[in-house]
Amino acid sequence: FIAGGSGITPMLAMLDDYLGQTTQKVSLVYYAKATEHQCVDELSELAAQFEHFSFLLLTREQSSDITSNIKPWENPDIYCCGPAAFMQTVSDFAKTHKLNYYQEAFGLALPTLNDDSQFNVKINASAHVVSGNDVLLTQFEEKKLPVKRGCGIGICHQCQCIKKSGVVRNLKTGELSDNGEQLIQLCVSQPVSDLELQL
Ligand code: FES
CATH class of the missing domain: 3.40.50.80 (Nucleotide-binding domain of ferredoxin-NADP reductase (FNR) module)
Known part of the structure; x- marks a missing residue:
């Protein structure tokens, strides 16, 4: 290395x-x-x-x-x-x-968000509200949820969790996820719908 x-x-x-x-x-x-x-x-x-x-x-x-x-x-x-x-x-x-x-490439600059939408997120058995204006990891850290931060730029997968349903935008690629179950990286995931996650 x-x-x-x-x-x-x-x-x-x-x-x-x-x-x-x-x-x-x-x-x-x-x-x-x-x-x-x-x-x-x-x-x-x-x-x-x-x-x-x-x-x-x-x-x-x-x-x-x-x-x-x-x-x-x-x-x-x-x-x-x-x-x-x-x-x-x-x-x-x-x-x-x-x-x-x-x-x-560590100098990854994630796009600035400007989206005031609010979404409901079900995590394990608890319910939370998040904004579309920031990535999920930062918002979960503020709520003191048990998330892990590594690189913070979508490289190391330490923040990975299972999305059971709902749509997120990957800010590294700009792509929207589908609505089904998949692994997502919270540090580069912007919510764009209500979500159900498993941490
Ligand atoms: S913290 Fe490294 S991928 Fe999210």
């Missing part, structure tokens, strides 16, 4: 989710400005909890070649999240060495 700057946020959410599901070695190289590395406590906790996980905090001054810690001979899968030029460098390196490469 290679993270640059704020790219650590979705990456941490992915690691949180992923480390318990694998025993393969996972290394994170995280570039930020000196003294600006975030989530270091969380990373240390993950490293203490999972023996197969380690991380390295670097600045560009310490290591100007951001690919210098990738060991192509180990044939790693590379996950990258950071500024566009940062990801391009890593992507080019992966291509040259024929390594699997995946990237996340």
Whole structure:
């Protein structure tokens, strides 16, 4: 995993989710400005909890070649999240060495909403009213419902829940769901009808 700057946020959410599901070695190289590395406590906790996980905090001054810690001979899968030029460098390196490469765009800007409609949401056995003017996750957090937030931009699936019925708009894709049962990500879901959910 290679993270640059704020790219650590979705990456941490992915690691949180992923480390318990694998025993393969996972290394994170995280570039930020000196003294600006975030989530270091969380990373240390993950490293203490999972023996197969380690991380390295670097600045560009310490290591100007951001690919210098990738060991192509180990044939790693590379996950990258950071500024566009940062990801391009890593992507080019992966291509040259024929390594699997995946990237996340963390700078996702969700559209501004302007919809004052109100909808009834049935969650398990309780009833709530939500507005069409914000994503469900934020509104549920305000209501202190037992939801989980990870990346907050529709990448990590930590906020996922089952929609039993009703229609939501996925703000990442702009698409409306159908009315039936499906998994939705609360952090990018705008309600557009009454809903029944299972958290
Ligand atoms: S919080 Fe990561 S997908 Fe919703």
